[in-house]
Amino acid sequence: MTSSDNSSNFNRGDLIRGKWNGVRYRVERLLGQGSNGKVYLVYEGSRARALKFGFSAAELQSEVNALKAISAAEPKQESYLLDVDDAELGGHRLPFYVMRFVEGERLHQYLGAKGLDWFPLVAYNLLCKLGQLHRSGWIFGDLKADNVLVTGYGQVHLVDYGGATLQGKSVKQFTEIYDRGYWRGGERLADEGYDLFSFAVLWLQMMQKESLEAQASKLLPQNRTTEWLIQQLRTNRRLSPYEPSLTRMINGKAYSTREECAAWQRLLRGSANHPDERFVSGNQTMSGTAVKGMFAVSVMLLCGAVYMVWQQ
Numbered sequence: 001m002t003s004s005d006n007s008s009n010f011n012r013g014d015l016i017r018g019k020w021n022g023v024r025y026r027v028e029r030l031l032g033q034g035s036n037g038k039v040y041l042v043y044e045g046s047r048a049r050a051l052k053f054g055f056s057a058a059e060l061q062s063e064v065n066a067l068k069a070i071s072a073a074e075p076k077q078e079s080y081l082l083d084v085d086d087a088e089l090g091g092h093r094l095p096f097y098v099m100r101f102v103e104g105e106r107l108h109q110y111l112g113a114k115g116l117d118w119f120p121l122v123a124y125n126l127l128c129k130l131g132q133l134h135r136s137g138w139i140f141g142d143l144k145a146d147n148v149l150v151t152g153y154g155q156v157h158l159v160d161y162g163g164a165t166l167q168g169k170s171v172k173q174f175t176e177i178y179d180r181g182y183w184r185g186g187e188r189l190a191d192e193g194y195d196l197f198s199f200a201v202l203w204l205q206m207m208q209k210e211s212l213e214a215q216a217s218k219l220l221p222q223n224r225t226t227e228w229l230i231q232q233l234r235t236n237r238r239l240s241p242y243e244p245s246l247t248r249m250i251n252g253k254a255y256s257t258r259e260e261c262a263a264w265q266r267l268l269r270g271s272a273n274h275p276d277e278r279f280v281s282g283n284q285t286m287s288g289t290a291v292k293g294m295f296a297v298s299v300m301l302l303c304g305a306v307y308m309v310w311q312q
């Protein structure tokens, strides 16, 4: 692979032909653009694919290496990486790779449309996804809301493996707000705890009204600490059932991802016996039912108290 530049601009209907493997892809639209490259929705015949051009050939190559190694460690899983090749355009060689297209929604869109009651299930699925990756010896590294797509009933897909790092090495790509080093919570070392820290920040970020970036930008660097994050966590009512697990993750005292996953599963099962179980049953009125139930209990307690005072 050689370096590509910003000439990787394609329009609907353009054909991209791999120089070495000869596969032809018809461009449908740009899916997204980040600091490392551009991702297009393309068609190989009638099959939708996601094709990524990298701005730096070396970075794209390391992403491809990580994806190959992860696929090799998970032979039962359907391969995510489908093709690696170069395209030629106006004398430039443009390295690209092709992956399975995930027809999902970004986290905030998904939760915005379905409701925040879906959060525990989506979070649990994300934790399991990370657990799968961790078992293969890798960490995701750059876990953030933009790199998580959600489909159907809360199934979670990770995209952008640019930060994927072999356990034990230094984390090579991260986003400040999700980074344990930024919050003085530990080293930028690829271990399970690194992803779990980002996982906890991600949910804090998703469940707060004011964006965490905006809040953090107002803090003096010396006040950007894990204690501050834990304080935010404590005041968030929606996160309270998960507070012990999320606190462990922020404090660097999390169990293994597998064990944390099991802990979340127990909490989810517990909430299935609770009236506020809309995310499990798909019943539209459960949240309202829970509120009505609590109101009825309050009224009964009040009547009891009035009766006792009247008796005396």
Ligand SMILES: Nc1ncnc2c1ncn2[C@@H]1O[C@H](COP(=O)(O)OP(=O)(O)OP(=O)(O)O)[C@@H](O)[C@H]1O
Pocket: 031, 032, 033, 034, 035, 036, 037, 038, 039, 050, 052, 099, 100, 101, 102, 103, 104, 146, 147, 159, 160, 161, 162
């Ligand atoms: N397999 C896929 N299926 C569907 N959409 C995808 C896929 N891969 C990437 N995308 C979309 O393209 C966007 C940009 O891709 P990607 O995150 O890989 O680029 P990047 O340059 O590495 O970004 P960043 O600067 O965040 O690291 C993603 O946020 C996602 O919305």
